[in-house]
Amino acid sequence: MREFWYYFKNGLLGENPVLKLMIGLCSVLAVSVRVDNCLGMGAAVIFVLTCSSLVISLIRNFVPNEVRIPIFIVVISTFTTIVDLVMKAYLPPLSKAMGIFIPLIVVNCIIMARAEAFASRKPPLHAVADALGMGVGYTLVITAIGVVRELFGYGEILSHPVFPESFQGMMAMILPPGAFLLIGIYIAILNWSLRRGKR
Amino acid sequence: MTKILRVALALTVVCGVAALALSFVYVVTKERIAEEAKRELNEALAVVFPGGENFAPFDLASFGPLPESKEFKFLEAYAVTKSGKQQGFVFKVASTGYGGPIVLLVGVDTEKGVFTGIKVLEHQETPGLGSNVAGEGFLSQFLGKPLTDSFTIGKDVQAVSGATISTRAVVRACVNVAELLRGEGK
Numbered sequence: 127m128r129e130f131w132y133y134f135k136n137g138l139l140g141e142n143p144v145l146k147l148m149i150g151l152c153s154v155l156a157v158s159v160r161v162d163n164c165l166g167m168g169a170a171v172i173f174v175l176t177c178s179s180l181v182i183s184l185i186r187n188f189v190p191n192e193v194r195i196p197i198f199i200v201v202i203s204t205f206t207t208i209v210d211l212v213m214k215a216y217l218p219p220l221s222k223a224m225g226i227f228i229p230l231i232v233v234n235c236i237i238m239a240r241a242e243a244f245a246s247r248k249p250p251l252h253a254v255a256d257a258l259g260m261g262v263g264y265t266l267v268i269t270a271i272g273v274v275r276e277l278f279g280y281g282e283i284l285s286h287p288v289f290p291e292s293f294q295g296m297m298a299m300i301l302p303p304g305a306f307l308l309i310g311i312y313i314a315i316l317n318w319s320l321r322r323g324k325r
Numbered sequence: 326m327t328k329i330l331r332v333a334l335a336l337t338v339v340c341g342v343a344a345l346a347l348s349f350v351y352v353v354t355k356e357r358i359a360e361e362a363k364r365e366l367n368e369a370l371a372v373v374f375p376g377g378e379n380f381a382p383f384d385l386a387s388f389g390p391l392p393e394s395k396e397f398k399f400l401e402a403y404a405v406t407k408s409g410k411q412q413g414f415v416f417k418v419a420s421t422g423y424g425g426p427i428v429l430l431v432g433v434d435t436e437k438g439v440f441t442g443i444k445v446l447e448h449q450e451t452p453g454l455g456s457n458v459a460g461e462g463f464l465s466q467f468l469g470k471p472l473t474d475s476f477t478i479g480k481d482v483q484a485v486s487g488a489t490i491s492t493r494a495v496v497r498a499c500v501n502v503a504e505l506l507r508g509e510g511k
Binding site for chain 1: 328331332335336339340343346347350351354357358361365451452454
């Protein structure tokens with residue numbers, strides 16, 4: 127159980143996929159305009175990542191080394207398609223807002239990287255811990271970016287106005303450069319505080 | 326030889342299980358997705374033609390040859406009737422904007438010869454600039470506009486600032502629909 131927490135926490139801070147490993151940035155930049163999109167995207171990534179890590183870890187001894195990548199992709203794309211279909215059926219507005227980025231989870235490098243580097247070598251429980259940590263770490267960062275972008279770009283949080291009517295949204299926050307700037311600032315803050323903690 | 330068989334077996338089993346799982350989810354969600362799309366279409370039709378009672382798909386070919394270019398295309402048409410009487414049409418059209426085709430629904434009351442409403446269904450315009458053409462503020466100015474309007478941007482149509490190309494795309498859609506219904510379309 128202690129190992130479970132160790133691997134879980136690893137994804138939150140030490141090896142946060144977005145701020146530390148710097149993978150999966152494409153969807154972070156594209157989807158983080160509004161907080162509800164971030165939460166939806168985060169939930170989709172957590173689901174796909176956890177399910178595929180579990181399955182890949184379970185079949186790791188059955189999969190021949192030569193064809194492991196195609197098999198990982200089949201597993202990941204199966205779960206992604208399930209998420210896509212279920213979202214289209216039950217959460218159509220959300221599915222519309224995220225558009226192509228749900229199907230693109232298939233090629234999200236976080237999931238592929240964790241399958242290859244972690245899930246295919248570790249027992250299921252550890253793989254799930256790692257996947258949950260990575261997924262939650264991804265969701266935290268994308269939501270933190272989304273809060274700032276929606277607040278300053280639209281003057282709203284979860285589509286509720288926060289500022290008075292006269293507020294003029296910041297263009298830079300709505301466009302992808304805003305996300306780039308924020309990611310940079312977050313990386314700096316994280317590295318700075320981690321280094322301070324070590325001293 | 327046994328090696329290759331093992332590889333083939335692993336791939337076959339994994340793909341087979343994946344296919345089974347996917348077909349199960351597909352069957353479960355299929356109806357829901359179709360229903361959702363239908364509901365969405367009906368809602369959109371009611372928005373662009375308030376008061377319309379019955380919307381029936383209408384064959385575009387019966388308008389004769391349609392204008393078609395890289396920038397503009399008629400996609401679908403719906404005839405609007407109320408207690409059996411023809412009221413107007415709703416057209417689904419694609420007009421190219423800044424980031425790609427903008428898909429619009431355009432409602433026209435053929436009795437009065439005016440536009441009843443426009444709704445943007447899909448677009449890839451710049452968020453915060455071009456995306457404003459999908460907003461109420463811009464689209465409401467087309468309500469009640471006669472088909473004979475000249476649609477001059479800046480005079481008859483208030484453009485979205487910073488989004489000339491997106492504005493032009495919406496206006497192009499209106500002009501084409503108006504020309505088609507006036508019988509001038511080529």
